[in-house]
Amino acid sequence: MNEDKPIYILPENTQRTLGKDAQRNNIMAAKIVADVVKSTLGPKGMDKMLVDSTGETIVTNDGVTILEEMEIEHPAAKMMVDIAKTQEQEVGDGTTTAALLAGKLLEEAEELLEKKIHATVITKGYRLAAEEALKVLEEVASPVEDQETLRQLAMTAMTGKGAEGQKEHLAGLLVQAVHQVAEGKKVEIGDVKIEKVKGERVEESSLVQGMVLDKERAHGDMPEKIEGAKILLTDVALELKQPEQEAKLSITSPDELQRFIEHEEKSLKDLTDRIIGSGANVVLCQKGIDDVAQYYLAKAGLFACRRVPKSDLEKVARATGGKIVSHLQDVREENFGAAEMVEEVKQGEEGMTFIRGCQNPRAVTLLLRGGTGHVVDEIERAMQDALGDVVAAVRSGRVVAGGGAVEMSVSRRLRAFAKTLGGREQLAVEGFALALESIPEALAENAGMDPIDVLAELRQRQEMGEARAGVNLFTEKVEDTLAAGIVEPLKVKTQAVSSAAEVAQMILRIDDVLISRGGGGGVGSSGAIGGGMPPGMMGMD
Numbered sequence: 001m002n003e004d005k006p007i008y009i010l011p012e013n014t015q016r017t018l019g020k021d022a023q024r025n026n027i028m029a030a031k032i033v034a035d036v037v038k039s040t041l042g043p044k045g046m047d048k049m050l051v052d053s054t055g056e057t058i059v060t061n062d063g064v065t066i067l068e069e070m071e072i073e074h075p076a077a078k079m080m081v082d083i084a085k086t087q088e089q090e091v092g093d094g095t096t097t098a099a100l101l102a103g104k105l106l107e108e109a110e111e112l113l114e115k116k117i118h119a120t121v122i123t124k125g126y127r128l129a130a131e132e133a134l135k136v137l138e139e140v141a142s143p144v145e146d147q148e149t150l151r152q153l154a155m156t157a158m159t160g161k162g163a164e165g166q167k168e169h170l171a172g173l174l175v176q177a178v179h180q181v182a183e184g185k186k187v188e189i190g191d192v193k194i195e196k197v198k199g200e201r202v203e204e205s206s207l208v209q210g211m212v213l214d215k216e217r218a219h220g221d222m223p224e225k226i227e228g229a230k231i232l233l234t235d236v237a238l239e240l241k242q243p244e245q246e247a248k249l250s251i252t253s254p255d256e257l258q259r260f261i262e263h264e265e266k267s268l269k270d271l272t273d274r275i276i277g278s279g280a281n282v283v284l285c286q287k288g289i290d291d292v293a294q295y296y297l298a299k300a301g302l303f304a305c306r307r308v309p310k311s312d313l314e315k316v317a318r319a320t321g322g323k324i325v326s327h328l329q330d331v332r333e334e335n336f337g338a339a340e341m342v343e344e345v346k347q348g349e350e351g352m353t354f355i356r357g358c359q360n361p362r363a364v365t366l367l368l369r370g371g372t373g374h375v376v377d378e379i380e381r382a383m384q385d386a387l388g389d390v391v392a393a394v395r396s397g398r399v400v401a402g403g404g405a406v407e408m409s410v411s412r413r414l415r416a417f418a419k420t421l422g423g424r425e426q427l428a429v430e431g432f433a434l435a436l437e438s439i440p441e442a443l444a445e446n447a448g449m450d451p452i453d454v455l456a457e458l459r460q461r462q463e464m465g466e467a468r469a470g471v472n473l474f475t476e477k478v479e480d481t482l483a484a485g486i487v488e489p490l491k492v493k494t495q496a497v498s499s500a501a502e503v504a505q506m507i508l509r510i511d512d513v514l515i516s517r518g519g520g521g522g523v524g525s526s527g528a529i530g531g532g533m534p535p536g537m538m539g540m541d
Protein backbone atom coordinates (compact mmCIF):
# COMPACT_ATOMS: atom_id res chain seq x y z
CA MET A 1 0.00 0.00 0.00
CA ASN A 2 1.13 3.46 -0.79
CA GLU A 3 1.06 5.46 2.46
CA ASP A 4 1.38 8.82 0.74
CA LYS A 5 -1.71 8.52 -1.32
CA PRO A 6 -4.48 10.72 0.08
CA ILE A 7 -7.73 9.03 0.96
CA TYR A 8 -10.78 10.86 -0.28
CA ILE A 9 -13.89 10.32 1.77
CA LEU A 10 -15.80 13.27 0.41
CA PRO A 11 -16.68 14.22 -3.13
CA GLU A 12 -13.91 16.24 -4.68
CA ASN A 13 -15.79 19.50 -4.77
CA THR A 14 -16.95 19.48 -1.15
CA GLN A 15 -15.96 22.55 0.76
CA ARG A 16 -15.06 21.81 4.34
CA THR A 17 -14.36 24.08 7.27
CA LEU A 18 -13.37 22.70 10.62
CA GLY A 19 -13.17 23.58 14.28
CA LYS A 20 -12.51 27.18 15.20
CA ASP A 21 -12.76 28.39 11.63
CA ALA A 22 -16.19 26.89 11.28
CA GLN A 23 -17.29 28.41 14.56
CA ARG A 24 -15.85 31.81 13.78
CA ASN A 25 -17.45 31.90 10.36
CA ASN A 26 -20.84 30.91 11.62
CA ILE A 27 -20.75 33.41 14.44
CA MET A 28 -19.69 36.13 12.07
CA ALA A 29 -22.53 35.36 9.68
CA ALA A 30 -25.07 35.39 12.50
CA LYS A 31 -23.71 38.67 13.83
CA ILE A 32 -23.96 40.28 10.43
CA VAL A 33 -27.59 39.25 10.17
CA ALA A 34 -28.33 40.69 13.61
CA ASP A 35 -26.54 43.89 12.65
CA VAL A 36 -28.68 44.32 9.57
CA VAL A 37 -31.91 44.39 11.54
CA LYS A 38 -30.55 46.20 14.59
CA SER A 39 -31.05 49.69 13.20
CA THR A 40 -34.74 48.98 12.60
CA LEU A 41 -35.52 48.07 16.21
CA GLY A 42 -38.05 50.15 18.04
CA PRO A 43 -40.19 53.16 17.26
CA LYS A 44 -37.24 55.26 16.12
CA GLY A 45 -35.75 52.48 14.04
CA MET A 46 -35.03 53.16 10.39
CA ASP A 47 -36.59 51.42 7.41
CA LYS A 48 -34.85 49.29 4.84
CA MET A 49 -35.45 49.48 1.14
CA LEU A 50 -35.18 46.11 -0.49
CA VAL A 51 -35.05 45.62 -4.22
CA ASP A 52 -35.33 42.09 -5.52
CA SER A 53 -33.91 40.64 -8.72
CA THR A 54 -37.02 41.63 -10.68
CA GLY A 55 -36.75 45.23 -9.50
CA GLU A 56 -39.69 44.94 -7.11
CA THR A 57 -39.19 47.35 -4.19
CA ILE A 58 -40.26 46.97 -0.59
CA VAL A 59 -39.77 49.61 2.07
CA THR A 60 -40.11 48.09 5.51
CA ASN A 61 -39.11 48.11 9.12
CA ASP A 62 -40.30 44.59 9.78
CA GLY A 63 -37.50 42.25 10.84
CA VAL A 64 -38.82 39.05 9.32
CA THR A 65 -39.71 40.72 6.03
CA ILE A 66 -36.21 42.13 5.70
CA LEU A 67 -34.58 38.79 6.43
CA GLU A 68 -36.86 36.86 4.12
CA GLU A 69 -36.31 39.26 1.27
CA MET A 70 -32.54 39.29 1.63
CA GLU A 71 -32.15 35.88 0.00
CA ILE A 72 -29.52 34.90 2.51
CA GLU A 73 -27.32 31.97 1.50
CA HIS A 74 -24.96 31.33 4.37
CA PRO A 75 -26.22 28.26 6.27
CA ALA A 76 -25.73 29.73 9.75
CA ALA A 77 -27.24 33.03 8.68
CA LYS A 78 -30.20 31.09 7.36
CA MET A 79 -30.74 29.66 10.81
CA MET A 80 -31.09 33.23 12.02
CA VAL A 81 -33.71 33.88 9.39
CA ASP A 82 -35.52 30.81 10.63
CA ILE A 83 -35.81 32.14 14.17
CA ALA A 84 -37.39 35.29 12.82
CA LYS A 85 -39.81 33.11 10.88
CA THR A 86 -40.62 30.99 13.91
CA GLN A 87 -41.22 34.14 15.92
CA GLU A 88 -43.50 35.39 13.15
CA GLN A 89 -45.48 32.16 13.14
CA GLU A 90 -45.74 31.80 16.87
CA VAL A 91 -46.52 35.37 17.79
CA GLY A 92 -46.42 37.62 14.75
CA ASP A 93 -44.28 40.27 16.41
CA GLY A 94 -40.83 40.53 17.97
CA THR A 95 -38.88 39.26 14.98
CA THR A 96 -36.20 41.94 15.20
CA THR A 97 -35.81 41.36 18.91
CA ALA A 98 -35.35 37.61 18.42
CA ALA A 99 -32.73 38.00 15.69
CA LEU A 100 -30.85 40.72 17.54
CA LEU A 101 -30.79 38.70 20.72
CA ALA A 102 -29.46 35.62 18.94
CA GLY A 103 -26.71 37.69 17.30
CA LYS A 104 -25.71 39.18 20.64
CA LEU A 105 -25.68 35.79 22.32
CA LEU A 106 -23.22 34.64 19.69
CA GLU A 107 -21.14 37.76 20.04
CA GLU A 108 -20.83 37.12 23.77
CA ALA A 109 -20.03 33.47 23.05
CA GLU A 110 -17.25 34.54 20.72
CA GLU A 111 -15.56 36.41 23.54
CA LEU A 112 -15.88 33.42 25.82
CA LEU A 113 -14.42 31.16 23.16
CA GLU A 114 -11.48 33.50 22.89
CA LYS A 115 -10.97 33.13 26.63
CA LYS A 116 -10.66 29.40 25.95
CA ILE A 117 -14.00 28.47 27.39
CA HIS A 118 -15.28 25.45 25.57
CA ALA A 119 -18.39 25.67 23.41
CA THR A 120 -20.00 22.89 25.42
CA VAL A 121 -19.70 24.95 28.59
CA ILE A 122 -21.17 27.98 26.86
CA THR A 123 -24.13 26.08 25.46
CA LYS A 124 -24.83 24.60 28.87
CA GLY A 125 -24.67 28.04 30.45
CA TYR A 126 -27.00 29.43 27.79
CA ARG A 127 -29.47 26.64 28.38
CA LEU A 128 -29.51 27.31 32.11
CA ALA A 129 -29.79 31.04 31.50
CA ALA A 130 -32.71 30.62 29.08
CA GLU A 131 -34.58 28.41 31.55
CA GLU A 132 -34.05 30.94 34.31
CA ALA A 133 -34.99 33.84 32.02
CA LEU A 134 -38.29 32.18 31.15
CA LYS A 135 -39.05 31.71 34.83
CA VAL A 136 -38.28 35.33 35.58
CA LEU A 137 -40.40 36.51 32.63
CA GLU A 138 -43.42 34.62 33.93
CA GLU A 139 -42.81 36.10 37.32
CA VAL A 140 -42.52 39.74 36.32
CA ALA A 141 -45.44 39.69 33.87
CA SER A 142 -48.61 41.59 34.75
CA PRO A 143 -52.20 40.67 33.99
CA VAL A 144 -54.12 42.28 31.14
CA GLU A 145 -56.30 44.76 33.01
CA ASP A 146 -58.85 45.69 30.39
CA GLN A 147 -59.44 46.66 26.78
CA GLU A 148 -57.23 49.67 27.35
CA THR A 149 -54.21 47.42 27.94
CA LEU A 150 -54.94 45.72 24.63
CA ARG A 151 -55.20 49.05 22.89
CA GLN A 152 -51.85 50.12 24.32
CA LEU A 153 -50.36 46.84 23.22
CA ALA A 154 -51.55 47.39 19.66
CA MET A 155 -50.29 50.96 19.68
CA THR A 156 -46.88 49.92 20.99
CA ALA A 157 -46.56 47.48 18.11
CA MET A 158 -47.48 50.18 15.59
CA THR A 159 -45.35 53.00 16.99
CA GLY A 160 -42.73 53.93 14.44
CA LYS A 161 -44.25 51.81 11.68
CA GLY A 162 -46.14 52.92 8.63
CA ALA A 163 -49.34 52.81 10.66
CA GLU A 164 -48.07 55.28 13.26
CA GLY A 165 -50.07 58.29 12.10
CA GLN A 166 -53.37 56.51 12.54
CA LYS A 167 -52.42 54.17 15.33
CA GLU A 168 -55.21 55.18 17.69
CA HIS A 169 -57.87 54.55 15.10
CA LEU A 170 -56.25 51.34 13.87
CA ALA A 171 -55.61 50.01 17.37
CA GLY A 172 -59.28 50.65 18.20
CA LEU A 173 -60.40 48.67 15.15
CA LEU A 174 -58.03 45.86 15.96
CA VAL A 175 -59.08 45.50 19.57
CA GLN A 176 -62.73 45.59 18.57
CA ALA A 177 -62.08 42.93 15.93
CA VAL A 178 -60.29 40.61 18.35
CA HIS A 179 -62.95 41.21 20.98
CA GLN A 180 -65.60 40.17 18.51
CA VAL A 181 -63.93 36.99 17.29
CA ALA A 182 -62.60 35.78 20.64
CA GLU A 183 -64.55 33.28 22.67
CA GLY A 184 -63.18 34.03 26.09
CA LYS A 185 -59.47 33.36 25.74
CA LYS A 186 -59.91 31.29 22.63
CA VAL A 187 -58.77 33.24 19.61
CA GLU A 188 -56.35 32.82 16.74
CA ILE A 189 -54.60 35.27 14.48
CA GLY A 190 -56.35 33.73 11.49
CA ASP A 191 -59.76 34.52 12.95
CA VAL A 192 -59.42 38.17 11.97
CA LYS A 193 -59.37 38.62 8.25
CA ILE A 194 -57.37 41.52 6.89
CA GLU A 195 -57.91 42.92 3.41
CA LYS A 196 -56.12 45.80 1.74
CA VAL A 197 -57.49 48.48 -0.55
CA LYS A 198 -55.25 51.04 -2.12
CA GLY A 199 -56.31 54.44 -3.23
CA GLU A 200 -57.91 55.87 -0.14
CA ARG A 201 -56.74 57.42 3.08
CA VAL A 202 -55.52 55.32 5.98
CA GLU A 203 -58.16 56.83 8.27
CA GLU A 204 -60.89 55.40 6.04
CA SER A 205 -59.84 51.94 7.20
CA SER A 206 -62.74 50.18 8.83
CA LEU A 207 -64.09 47.06 10.41
CA VAL A 208 -66.57 45.24 8.20
CA GLN A 209 -69.11 42.89 9.75
CA GLY A 210 -68.73 39.78 7.67
CA MET A 211 -66.15 38.62 5.17
CA VAL A 212 -64.49 40.63 2.45
CA LEU A 213 -62.76 38.87 -0.40
CA ASP A 214 -60.37 40.58 -2.74
CA LYS A 215 -62.23 39.09 -5.69
CA GLU A 216 -64.60 40.32 -8.35
CA ARG A 217 -67.40 38.23 -9.71
CA ALA A 218 -66.17 36.10 -12.57
CA HIS A 219 -68.51 37.37 -15.27
CA GLY A 220 -70.03 40.81 -15.91
CA ASP A 221 -73.48 39.31 -16.51
CA MET A 222 -73.65 37.82 -13.06
CA PRO A 223 -75.80 39.76 -10.57
CA GLU A 224 -73.88 42.24 -8.46
CA LYS A 225 -75.87 41.35 -5.39
CA ILE A 226 -77.51 38.24 -4.01
CA GLU A 227 -79.80 38.33 -1.01
CA GLY A 228 -80.35 35.23 1.06
CA ALA A 229 -77.09 33.79 -0.18
CA LYS A 230 -76.58 30.03 -0.30
CA ILE A 231 -72.88 29.71 -0.86
CA LEU A 232 -71.22 26.74 -2.48
CA LEU A 233 -67.56 26.59 -1.44
CA THR A 234 -65.54 24.29 -3.63
CA ASP A 235 -61.99 23.36 -4.49
CA VAL A 236 -63.03 21.55 -7.67
CA ALA A 237 -61.90 23.22 -10.91
CA LEU A 238 -64.85 24.32 -13.03
CA GLU A 239 -62.85 24.15 -16.22
CA LEU A 240 -61.63 21.70 -18.79
CA LYS A 241 -58.58 19.75 -17.96
CA GLN A 242 -55.77 21.09 -20.08
CA PRO A 243 -54.67 18.09 -22.15
CA GLU A 244 -51.16 19.43 -22.57
CA GLN A 245 -50.74 19.64 -18.82
CA GLU A 246 -52.08 16.24 -17.97
CA ALA A 247 -49.15 14.01 -18.49
CA LYS A 248 -51.08 10.82 -17.90
CA LEU A 249 -53.13 11.10 -21.07
CA SER A 250 -52.02 9.03 -23.98
CA ILE A 251 -53.86 10.07 -27.06
CA THR A 252 -52.97 8.46 -30.30
CA SER A 253 -55.28 10.03 -32.85
CA PRO A 254 -57.03 13.37 -33.50
CA ASP A 255 -60.38 11.56 -33.13
CA GLU A 256 -59.48 10.43 -29.70
CA LEU A 257 -58.54 13.98 -28.72
CA GLN A 258 -61.84 15.25 -30.07
CA ARG A 259 -63.74 12.63 -28.08
CA PHE A 260 -61.77 13.51 -25.03
CA ILE A 261 -62.61 17.20 -25.35
CA GLU A 262 -66.28 16.47 -25.94
CA HIS A 263 -66.32 14.28 -22.91
CA GLU A 264 -64.69 16.99 -20.85
CA GLU A 265 -67.13 19.60 -22.11
CA LYS A 266 -70.00 17.37 -21.22
CA SER A 267 -68.75 16.75 -17.74
CA LEU A 268 -68.25 20.48 -17.26
CA LYS A 269 -71.83 21.10 -18.39
CA ASP A 270 -73.02 18.38 -16.01
CA LEU A 271 -71.08 19.99 -13.22
CA THR A 272 -72.54 23.46 -13.78
CA ASP A 273 -76.03 21.99 -14.22
CA ARG A 274 -75.64 20.18 -11.01
CA ILE A 275 -74.55 23.37 -9.23
CA ILE A 276 -77.39 25.37 -10.71
CA GLY A 277 -79.89 22.65 -9.83
CA SER A 278 -78.63 22.38 -6.27
CA GLY A 279 -80.12 25.70 -5.23
CA ALA A 280 -76.80 27.45 -4.59
CA ASN A 281 -76.85 31.07 -5.70
CA VAL A 282 -73.22 31.92 -4.93
CA VAL A 283 -70.17 29.88 -5.93
CA LEU A 284 -66.74 30.49 -4.45
CA CYS A 285 -64.24 28.35 -6.29
CA GLN A 286 -60.64 27.83 -5.29
CA LYS A 287 -59.68 26.90 -8.84
CA GLY A 288 -60.52 28.38 -12.19
CA ILE A 289 -63.96 28.72 -13.74
CA ASP A 290 -64.04 28.17 -17.48
CA ASP A 291 -65.60 30.82 -19.75
CA VAL A 292 -68.34 28.41 -20.71
CA ALA A 293 -69.10 27.54 -17.12
CA GLN A 294 -69.11 31.25 -16.23
CA TYR A 295 -71.62 31.83 -18.98
CA TYR A 296 -73.95 29.07 -17.75
CA LEU A 297 -73.70 30.24 -14.18
CA ALA A 298 -74.33 33.87 -15.15
CA LYS A 299 -77.31 32.86 -17.28
CA ALA A 300 -78.81 31.06 -14.32
CA GLY A 301 -78.37 34.19 -12.17
CA LEU A 302 -75.58 32.91 -9.93
CA PHE A 303 -72.80 34.98 -8.45
CA ALA A 304 -69.40 33.28 -8.72
CA CYS A 305 -65.79 34.06 -7.87
CA ARG A 306 -62.86 32.04 -9.07
CA ARG A 307 -59.37 31.48 -7.70
CA VAL A 308 -60.43 32.29 -4.16
CA PRO A 309 -57.43 31.42 -1.94
CA LYS A 310 -57.86 28.33 0.18
CA SER A 311 -57.35 30.28 3.40
CA ASP A 312 -60.21 32.59 2.40
CA LEU A 313 -62.48 29.67 1.58
CA GLU A 314 -61.78 28.23 5.00
CA LYS A 315 -62.60 31.53 6.67
CA VAL A 316 -65.83 31.89 4.71
CA ALA A 317 -66.72 28.31 5.58
CA ARG A 318 -66.31 29.09 9.25
CA ALA A 319 -68.20 32.36 8.98
CA THR A 320 -71.15 31.02 7.02
CA GLY A 321 -71.38 27.51 8.41
CA GLY A 322 -70.60 25.94 5.03
CA LYS A 323 -68.32 23.09 4.09
CA ILE A 324 -65.69 23.08 1.37
CA VAL A 325 -66.87 20.61 -1.24
CA SER A 326 -64.33 18.49 -3.09
CA HIS A 327 -66.67 16.02 -4.79
CA LEU A 328 -69.54 16.54 -7.11
CA GLN A 329 -71.90 14.40 -5.05
CA ASP A 330 -71.45 16.76 -2.10
CA VAL A 331 -72.92 19.74 -3.95
CA ARG A 332 -75.94 19.77 -1.66
CA GLU A 333 -77.80 22.38 0.30
CA GLU A 334 -76.61 21.08 3.67
CA ASN A 335 -73.03 21.93 2.74
CA PHE A 336 -73.79 25.49 1.65
CA GLY A 337 -72.80 28.49 3.71
CA ALA A 338 -75.49 31.01 4.58
CA ALA A 339 -75.31 34.80 4.58
CA GLU A 340 -77.87 37.57 4.33
CA MET A 341 -76.15 39.15 1.40
CA VAL A 342 -73.27 38.69 -1.02
CA GLU A 343 -72.38 41.68 -3.09
CA GLU A 344 -69.63 43.10 -5.23
CA VAL A 345 -68.54 46.55 -4.15
CA LYS A 346 -66.25 48.72 -6.23
CA GLN A 347 -63.19 49.81 -4.28
CA GLY A 348 -61.29 52.23 -6.44
CA GLU A 349 -60.63 50.42 -9.69
CA GLU A 350 -61.29 46.94 -8.47
CA GLY A 351 -64.30 45.14 -7.13
CA MET A 352 -64.33 43.25 -3.87
CA THR A 353 -66.86 40.73 -2.70
CA PHE A 354 -68.57 41.47 0.59
CA ILE A 355 -70.35 38.69 2.45
CA ARG A 356 -72.56 40.31 5.06
CA GLY A 357 -74.88 38.97 7.68
CA CYS A 358 -72.95 35.74 8.08
CA GLN A 359 -74.42 32.96 10.12
CA ASN A 360 -71.51 33.29 12.54
CA PRO A 361 -71.59 36.72 14.19
CA ARG A 362 -67.87 36.46 14.93
CA ALA A 363 -66.96 36.96 11.30
CA VAL A 364 -65.20 40.28 10.78
CA THR A 365 -62.80 41.75 8.25
CA LEU A 366 -60.41 44.61 8.81
CA LEU A 367 -60.41 46.64 5.65
CA LEU A 368 -57.14 48.57 5.50
CA ARG A 369 -56.81 51.50 3.19
CA GLY A 370 -53.87 53.60 2.11
CA GLY A 371 -52.78 55.86 -0.69
CA THR A 372 -50.41 53.52 -2.49
CA GLY A 373 -49.50 49.87 -2.55
CA HIS A 374 -46.34 50.51 -0.53
CA VAL A 375 -48.28 52.34 2.14
CA VAL A 376 -51.00 49.71 2.57
CA ASP A 377 -48.46 46.90 2.51
CA GLU A 378 -46.44 48.42 5.33
CA ILE A 379 -49.60 49.20 7.27
CA GLU A 380 -50.68 45.63 6.87
CA ARG A 381 -47.36 44.37 8.24
CA ALA A 382 -47.69 46.67 11.25
CA MET A 383 -51.28 45.56 11.79
CA GLN A 384 -50.29 41.91 11.55
CA ASP A 385 -47.69 42.47 14.27
CA ALA A 386 -50.21 44.30 16.43
CA LEU A 387 -52.81 41.61 15.81
CA GLY A 388 -50.34 38.93 16.89
CA ASP A 389 -49.64 40.87 20.08
CA VAL A 390 -53.27 41.44 20.97
CA VAL A 391 -54.13 37.81 20.28
CA ALA A 392 -51.17 36.59 22.36
CA ALA A 393 -52.19 38.84 25.24
CA VAL A 394 -55.83 37.74 25.11
CA ARG A 395 -54.76 34.09 25.13
CA SER A 396 -52.32 34.24 28.00
CA GLY A 397 -53.71 37.28 29.75
CA ARG A 398 -50.17 38.42 30.53
CA VAL A 399 -48.15 41.44 29.46
CA VAL A 400 -44.74 42.94 30.21
CA ALA A 401 -43.24 46.42 30.26
CA GLY A 402 -41.64 47.45 26.95
CA GLY A 403 -38.85 49.84 26.10
CA GLY A 404 -36.28 47.29 27.23
CA ALA A 405 -37.61 47.26 30.80
CA VAL A 406 -38.35 43.57 30.93
CA GLU A 407 -35.05 42.68 29.28
CA MET A 408 -33.24 44.76 31.89
CA SER A 409 -34.97 43.10 34.81
CA VAL A 410 -34.36 39.62 33.41
CA SER A 411 -30.74 40.58 32.82
CA ARG A 412 -30.34 41.72 36.41
CA ARG A 413 -31.89 38.54 37.75
CA LEU A 414 -29.61 36.44 35.53
CA ARG A 415 -26.54 38.12 36.98
CA ALA A 416 -27.71 37.17 40.44
CA PHE A 417 -28.43 33.65 39.21
CA ALA A 418 -24.94 33.38 37.72
CA LYS A 419 -23.44 33.91 41.14
CA THR A 420 -25.21 30.81 42.40
CA LEU A 421 -23.44 28.66 39.80
CA GLY A 422 -20.08 27.20 40.63
CA GLY A 423 -18.51 26.34 37.30
CA ARG A 424 -17.52 28.25 34.24
CA GLU A 425 -21.13 28.23 33.06
CA GLN A 426 -21.37 31.26 35.28
CA LEU A 427 -19.57 33.28 32.64
CA ALA A 428 -21.98 32.14 29.97
CA VAL A 429 -24.97 33.11 32.09
CA GLU A 430 -23.40 36.53 32.54
CA GLY A 431 -22.91 36.71 28.79
CA PHE A 432 -26.61 35.97 28.35
CA ALA A 433 -27.43 38.78 30.78
CA LEU A 434 -25.29 41.18 28.77
CA ALA A 435 -26.89 40.11 25.50
CA LEU A 436 -30.32 41.02 26.88
CA GLU A 437 -29.14 44.56 27.51
CA SER A 438 -28.64 44.95 23.78
CA ILE A 439 -32.40 45.54 23.42
CA PRO A 440 -32.64 48.79 25.45
CA GLU A 441 -29.23 49.70 24.10
CA ALA A 442 -30.39 49.46 20.50
CA LEU A 443 -33.68 51.23 21.27
CA ALA A 444 -31.75 54.17 22.76
CA GLU A 445 -29.12 54.21 20.05
CA ASN A 446 -31.68 54.18 17.26
CA ALA A 447 -33.40 57.12 18.86
CA GLY A 448 -30.19 59.11 18.95
CA MET A 449 -29.85 58.85 22.73
CA ASP A 450 -26.55 57.95 24.33
CA PRO A 451 -26.81 54.20 24.91
CA ILE A 452 -24.13 54.18 27.60
CA ASP A 453 -25.90 56.78 29.71
CA VAL A 454 -29.23 55.11 29.21
CA LEU A 455 -27.90 51.69 30.21
CA ALA A 456 -26.20 53.10 33.27
CA GLU A 457 -29.37 54.80 34.43
CA LEU A 458 -31.45 51.72 33.67
CA ARG A 459 -29.14 49.49 35.69
CA GLN A 460 -29.20 51.85 38.59
CA ARG A 461 -32.96 52.35 38.61
CA GLN A 462 -33.58 48.63 38.31
CA GLU A 463 -31.14 48.04 41.13
CA MET A 464 -33.22 50.42 43.25
CA GLY A 465 -36.17 48.13 42.73
CA GLU A 466 -37.87 49.76 39.74
CA ALA A 467 -38.43 46.57 37.79
CA ARG A 468 -40.41 48.37 35.11
CA ALA A 469 -37.89 51.04 34.42
CA GLY A 470 -37.31 51.13 30.69
CA VAL A 471 -36.48 53.71 28.09
CA ASN A 472 -39.56 55.66 27.06
CA LEU A 473 -38.87 57.00 23.60
CA PHE A 474 -41.86 59.34 23.66
CA THR A 475 -40.31 61.29 26.53
CA GLU A 476 -36.71 60.12 26.00
CA LYS A 477 -36.56 59.33 29.69
CA VAL A 478 -35.97 56.26 31.79
CA GLU A 479 -39.26 55.52 33.54
CA ASP A 480 -41.93 52.95 34.30
CA THR A 481 -42.81 52.01 30.75
CA LEU A 482 -45.84 49.91 31.67
CA ALA A 483 -47.40 52.95 33.32
CA ALA A 484 -46.52 54.94 30.21
CA GLY A 485 -48.54 52.50 28.10
CA ILE A 486 -45.55 50.85 26.41
CA VAL A 487 -46.76 47.30 26.69
CA GLU A 488 -45.91 44.02 25.03
CA PRO A 489 -47.35 40.55 25.41
CA LEU A 490 -45.37 38.15 27.56
CA LYS A 491 -45.33 35.64 24.71
CA VAL A 492 -43.21 37.90 22.46
CA LYS A 493 -40.46 37.82 25.04
CA THR A 494 -40.63 34.16 26.03
CA GLN A 495 -40.60 33.15 22.38
CA ALA A 496 -37.73 35.50 21.53
CA VAL A 497 -35.63 34.30 24.46
CA SER A 498 -36.17 30.64 23.82
CA SER A 499 -35.66 30.69 20.08
CA ALA A 500 -32.64 33.00 20.27
CA ALA A 501 -31.05 30.76 22.90
CA GLU A 502 -31.82 27.68 20.87
CA VAL A 503 -30.29 28.94 17.66
CA ALA A 504 -27.22 30.29 19.48
CA GLN A 505 -26.65 26.90 21.07
CA MET A 506 -27.19 25.15 17.78
CA ILE A 507 -24.68 27.34 15.96
CA LEU A 508 -22.14 26.96 18.77
CA ARG A 509 -22.30 23.20 18.65
CA ILE A 510 -21.20 23.14 15.03
CA ASP A 511 -17.51 22.50 14.52
CA ASP A 512 -17.54 21.18 11.02
CA VAL A 513 -19.19 22.61 7.94
CA LEU A 514 -19.40 20.53 4.80
CA ILE A 515 -20.80 22.08 1.71
CA SER A 516 -21.12 20.22 -1.53
CA ARG A 517 -20.87 22.70 -4.33
CA GLY A 518 -23.88 22.93 -6.50
CA GLY A 519 -26.07 22.01 -3.58
CA GLY A 520 -27.28 25.54 -2.99
CA GLY A 521 -25.23 28.54 -2.03
CA GLY A 522 -21.80 28.07 -0.59
CA VAL A 523 -20.45 29.75 2.47
CA GLY A 524 -17.71 31.45 0.60
CA SER A 525 -19.89 32.41 -2.33
CA SER A 526 -20.57 36.05 -2.84
CA GLY A 527 -23.98 36.00 -1.23
CA ALA A 528 -25.50 38.85 0.71
CA ILE A 529 -23.44 37.89 3.71
CA GLY A 530 -19.75 38.65 3.67
CA GLY A 531 -17.00 37.01 5.63
CA GLY A 532 -16.21 34.18 3.27
CA MET A 533 -14.52 30.99 4.32
CA PRO A 534 -11.03 29.88 3.56
CA PRO A 535 -10.83 27.42 0.70
CA GLY A 536 -12.16 24.04 1.70
CA MET A 537 -9.91 21.24 2.72
CA MET A 538 -10.57 18.37 0.47
CA GLY A 539 -9.79 14.85 1.43
CA MET A 540 -7.40 13.91 4.18
CA ASP A 541 -3.91 12.63 4.21
Ligand code: ADP
Binds near residue numbers: 097401
Ligand atom coordinates in the same frame (compact mmCIF):
# COMPACT_ATOMS: atom_id res chain seq x y z
P1 ADP B 1 -39.75 43.71 16.77
O1 ADP B 1 -39.65 43.18 15.39
O2 ADP B 1 -38.80 43.01 17.70
O3 ADP B 1 -41.14 43.76 17.30
P2 ADP B 1 -39.92 46.58 16.69
O4 ADP B 1 -39.22 47.43 15.71
O5 ADP B 1 -41.39 46.42 16.56
O6 ADP B 1 -39.20 45.20 16.70
O7 ADP B 1 -39.60 47.15 18.12
C1 ADP B 1 -40.08 46.57 19.29
C2 ADP B 1 -39.43 47.23 20.49
O8 ADP B 1 -39.77 48.61 20.55
C3 ADP B 1 -39.92 46.60 21.77
O9 ADP B 1 -38.82 46.35 22.62
C4 ADP B 1 -40.81 47.70 22.38
O10 ADP B 1 -40.85 47.66 23.78
C5 ADP B 1 -40.14 48.95 21.89
N1 ADP B 1 -41.00 50.12 21.90
C6 ADP B 1 -42.16 50.33 21.25
N2 ADP B 1 -42.64 51.57 21.51
C7 ADP B 1 -41.77 52.16 22.36
C8 ADP B 1 -41.69 53.44 22.99
N3 ADP B 1 -42.60 54.37 22.82
N4 ADP B 1 -40.63 53.68 23.78
C9 ADP B 1 -39.67 52.74 23.96
N5 ADP B 1 -39.67 51.54 23.39
C10 ADP B 1 -40.71 51.25 22.59
Ligand code: MG
Binds near residue numbers: 093095157385
Ligand atom coordinates in the same frame (compact mmCIF):
# COMPACT_ATOMS: atom_id res chain seq x y z
MG1 MG C 1 -42.72 44.88 16.61
